[in-house]
Amino acid sequence: MNRRLEEIVSSPFPAPRNPLENEAHAPPRPAGLLEREDLPRLFDALKRAGYRIVGPTVRDGAIVYGEVGAVDDLPVGWTERQEAGRYRLERRPDAAVFGFNLGPQSWKKYLFPPRTRLWTAETRDGSFQVTPEPPDEGAPYAFLGMRACELSALSITDRVFTGGVVDPVYQGRRARILRIAVECGQSAPTCFCTSMGTGPGADGGFDLSLTELLSPGRHVFWVRTASEAGERLASELPLRPGGPDDLRSREELLDRAAREQRRKLPADRVRGLLLDHLEDPHWEEVAQRCLSCGNCTMVCPTCFCSTTEEVPSLDLARVEHWRRWDSCFNLAFSQLHTVSIRTGIKSRYRQWIDHKLATWHDQFGSSGCVGCGRCITWCPVGIDLTEEVAALERADPASRLPAAGGKA
Ligand code: SF4
Ligand code: SF4
Known part of the structure; x- marks a missing residue:
C-alpha cells in the first residue's frame, strides 16, 4: 500500500465508544x-x-x-x-x-x-x-x-x-x-x-x-x-x-x-486488498456498468450520509431547515468550494466500496458492511460488491482466494 495512505488510514483513531x-x-x-x-x-x-x-x-x-x-x-x-x-x-x-x-x-x-x-x-x-x-x-x-x-x-x-x-x-x-x-x-x-x-x-x-x-x-x-x-x-x-x-x-x-449462502467476502483481507488497488483498471470497468443512481446507498442499513436544505415560505417570512438522505454517488456530494472532486463514476463507486469495506474500519472500528445483500438485489444493473472484490483478488498475484472468487 502507498506509504502515505497507510499512515493516514492507520492513524490511531480509537474506536469510538458506543454509549448504548x-x-x-x-x-x-x-x-x-x-x-x-x-x-x-x-x-x-x-x-x-x-x-x-x-x-x-x-x-x-x-x-x-x-x-x-x-x-x-x-x-x-x-x-x-x-x-x-x-x-x-x-x-x-x-x-x-x-x-x-x-x-x-x-x-x-x-x-x-x-x-x-x-x-x-x-x-x-x-x-x-x-x-x-x-x-x-x-x-x-x-x-x-x-x-x-x-x-x-x-x-x-x-x-x-x-x-x-x-x-x-x-x-x-x-x-x-x-x-x-x-x-x-x-x-x-x-x-x-x-x-x-x-x-x-x-x-x-x-x-x-x-x-x-x-x-x-x-x-x-x-x-x-x-x-x-x-x-x-x-x-x-x-x-x-x-x-x-x-x-x-x-x-x-x-x-x-x-x-445456503453462495456469496462471501474475505472479511479479514478486504481492507488491505481495496487500499492496495486504488488505481486498479477494474474501477474503469465497473464505471461502464454503474449508473450512479445511488440505490445501493439508499437500501444499505449502515449508509448515513445526509445533506441539508432550506425550504422558505413564499413570502420569505419563514424558512425550514431540513436534513435529507444524500449519497456519495451524487455529483454534488463531493462539492468543495463549488467544484465536485469526484466527477467520474469510477471515483464515486470506488469511494463507496472503499469506505464501506476498508476505511470504515479506521473510522469506526469495524466494517461498514453486514452482508445483508440489499445493495446487490436493488442495484438496477446487478452490480455485486462481492464480485467486484473477487475480481480484484483474481487480478492480484498475492491473492490466496481460489479463482472462483466471490462464490463459495
Ligand atoms: S445501485 Fe448499482 S448502478 Fe446504482 S449507484 Fe449503486 S452500484 Fe451504481
Ligand atoms: S451488503 Fe453490505 S454494503 Fe450492501 S447493503 Fe448490505 S450492509 Fe450495505
Missing part, C-alpha cells in the same frame, strides 16, 4: 416455546406496554417495514426470490410467518428518517426567531422481526450517530426502541452474513428473539431474551419449556441457512 453498548451485551437466555396460535399474545403485550409495533408487511409487491397491528399484517405464507438486480414476491407452500429474508428497507428509516426538519426560523414583529424541532414524543417503537445482520447494522449506526458527535434525532429515537429479533431459517442468494460474522443466528443485541420452528404438526417459536425489557415481555407470554429436540431444531435451521 451495555444494552447490547447481555448474553441471550432461553425463555421457552411460544405456540404459533399464541403469537397474537405478543402483539397484545406490546400494545399494553404502549409500543408502536413496526415490522415486515407486504406492500407494493415487496416486503417492507411498516406499522403492524396483528399477525395477519405480517407476510404470512410469503417469501421472496432475490438475485443481483432482481426481487420477486412468491407464495410459500406453508404458512411460515417469517419465511423470507430482507426487503429493500432497513430499520434506519425510523431512527435516521429520510427527511427530518431540524429547525424553523421566522421573522416576527421585526425580530428573527429560530425554533428547534422538538424531539419525537410519540409512542416508542417495537421493531418486530430484526434479522441478525440488522442487529449488527444497528450497532454500527449506534457508533456512527452516538459514538462521537451525538445526533440527537437518532439518539432520542434509538433510546426508546424494543428490539425483537427473528433468526433466519433460510438465506437469500444475495446474503453473505456468514462470511461477515453477522448471521444467520442472533448472538445478542436484542431484547427478545424468536426462532420459527415449522415442521409437519408443529409450528412454534423458540424464544430467548437478552435484556430486562425482553424478560418482562417474555413474562407476559404463555411460554412452555423447550427441550433438547427444540434446541437441536434451531441449530439445524441456522446451519442450513448458513450453508
